Amino acid sequence: MSRINDQIKAQLKAKNAVLVAHYYVDGALQDLAEASGGIVSDSLEMARFGQNCEADIIVVAGVKFMGETAKILSPEKTVLVLDAGATCSLDQDCPIDAFSKFCDQHSDRVVVVYANTSAAVKARADWVVTSGSALNVVKHLKDQGKKILWAPDKHLGNYVQQQTHADMLIWQGSCIVxxxxxxxxxxxxxxxxxxxxxxxxxxxxxxxxxxxxxxxxxxxxxxxxxxxxxxxxxxxxxxxxxxxxxxxxxxxxxxxxxxxxxxxxxxxxxxCEWMAMNTLENCLSTLTTGNNEIKIDAFINQKAKKSIQKLLDFTA
Incomplete structure (x- = not known):
């Protein structure tokens, strides 16, 4: 394992790249991220770290929406994921066309989406939240008299609704894990x-x-x-x-x-079967080939960034 670690570290250094890893990926990748100057964290902190560091390339050990979140905050940087097929059931449960139609049908509501969503869904939202910030954001909106459309996780939505007593219309997605x-x-x-x-x-x-x-x-x-x-x-x-x-x-x-x-x-x-698709071997392959690059339409990227920025400003 030390040989492949050394190879990955050499590639990271040569290409001015940084490895950011989620808490759910293989421990060897978590250790390598920290040992090479990257970070192990949740998806938003992974993206913020990538935004604030001097690297030209952000290598994301996680799933697709995490790569997209990193790209949203760092549109000028190259963002790579380890496996292009690594997705998330919450992302899959909330396709943009159906979700956008649902939002249009309830245009009187503030649209709040969980970070576990596609860039397109984030762009359609008014706010993006994490599981750690959802309660405070929804309470803030409730205190303003706002009605909320929540997506995609029904269990997190129900928990937030019970804790805040906000008026929430909840999309019915869930995490398979x-x-x-x-x-x-x-x-x-x-x-x-x-x-x-x-x-x-x-x-x-x-x-x-x-x-x-x-x-x-x-x-x-x-x-x-x-x-x-x-x-x-x-x-x-x-x-x-x-x-x-x-x-x-x-x-x-x-x-x-x-x-x-x-x-x-x-x-x-x-x-998560998709988190398990992240390995040291495909980390080295991605770095070597430059495959699995995340690309987002500039207009969608800009709109999604505004939704995330609301949260960053709120939690600053």
């Missing part, structure tokens, strides 16, 4: 680990969220493992996050929340 968590099996697991804290990403079903001690974004869940006093944690999000959690809290016990249910072929198998 978080959708799999089972509340009955989680409740049974809690009985076997009564001292454990349950950490849940809000893309999970409501019945799972209801069992949580902490509900939050990837960053919030990592911080909970690091900072909370419990020594054992049951975690309901993509198991790729365990790599960073073990790094920040090596002496704590981490347990995957159960995904087993009718027809399941594993007890806990919460890992």
């Amino acid at each position: 978080h959708e799999r968590f089972k509340a009955d099996a989680l409740a049974n697991l809690k009985k076997h680990h009564p001292q454990a804290a349950v950490l849940v990403h809000p893309e999970s079903p409501q019945s799972v969220v209801d069992l949580a001690d902490v509900v939050g974004s990837t960053t919030a869940l990592i911080n909970a493992v690091k900072n909370r006093k419990e020594q054992t944690f049951i975690i309901a999000t993509d198991n790729g996050i365990f790599h960073k959690m073990r790094a920040v809290a090596p002496h704590k016990t981490l347990i995957e929340a159960p995904t087993a249910g009718q027809g399941a072929d594993c007890e806990s198998c919460a890992h």
Whole structure:
């Protein structure tokens, strides 16, 4: 592995490129991103890092919408993804034509979309939010008397609506990973680990969220493992996050929340098949060939950037 790492580092340096990786990709890629001067973070921070660094090329270890987000914030830079086929069920669940028509039918509502969407959907929105910022943005809009059209994740939307009591019309998309968590099996697991804290990403079903001690974004869940006093944690999000959690809290016990249910072929198998398409081998190949470049129409890029900039200004 050290040989391929050295080859990738050499390519990054020669091409003035930076590797940014999401918490859900293979741990070897996460380690390489940090060791080579890049970052491991959520999708928006990946894009912001790429925007603020001096690199000419941003190499995104993640999925397509993350590459698009990086391109939106850095239109003048070359953005590469490791596999052009690595997408996201939330992105797939919200095709721009159907979504745009839905927005037109409810033109009295402020359109708020989750970061897990295509550039075209972001361009159609008034606001782009992350799981960590969604509550504050929606509360802000509610306080202004605004009605909201939310997309694409129905579980995150329902969670935000319950917490803020905002008037929200919710698109019915979902994450194939978080959708799999089972509340009955989680409740049974809690009985076997009564001292454990349950950490849940809000893309999970409501019945799972209801069992949580902490509900939050990837960053919030990592911080909970690091900072909370419990020594054992049951975690309901993509198991790729365990790599960073073990790094920040090596002496704590981490347990995957159960995904087993009718027809399941594993007890806990919460890992995105598209995130798993990111490897050291295709990182080297992408850097060497320049393949898998993200390109976005300039008009769409400009409109999407305005929607993201609202969030950046709001959270500054």
